[in-house]
Amino acid sequence: MTALPQTCDHNSQAIxxxxxxxxxxxxxxxxxxxxxxxxxxxxxxxxxxxxxxKKYADLESLAEFDRRAARGEFARKPxxxxxxxxxxxxxxEASK
Numbered sequence: 001m002t003a004l005p006q007t008c009d010h011n012s013q014a015i016x017x018x019x020x021x022x023x024x025x026x027x028x029x030x031x032x033x034x035x036x037x038x039x040x041x042x043x044x045x046x047x048x049x050x051x052x053x054k055k056y057a058d059l060e061s062l063a064e065f066d067r068r069a070a071r072g073e074f075a076r077k078p079x080x081x082x083x084x085x086x087x088x089x090x091x092x093e094a095s096k
Contacts (some may be wrong), residue, residue, distance in 0.1 A: 040065065045068075
């Protein structure tokens with residue numbers, strides 16, 4: 001009988017040849033909630049795989065997400081009170 005390939009060791013560490021990591025471990029390491037990871041997946045920013053009812057994040061898509069975030073692709077303009085504060089700051093700088 002042949003053994004199935006091992007995907008994780010006992011510490012939920014990804015095995016290099018699979019390119020997958022348990023979603024719970026990704027959330028724990030990044031300090032995000034499971035809902036945040038789900039939102040990223042729903043928006044198409046990362047890829048996940050369901051294996052026997054457990055979610056696994058694709059490490060390549062997480063690396064691409066990090067590269068895009070570092071470039072500022074997900075940044076939004078300020079709104080609400082932050083927008084008013086930014087406008088006042090810009091006006092103050094322009095009057096100097």
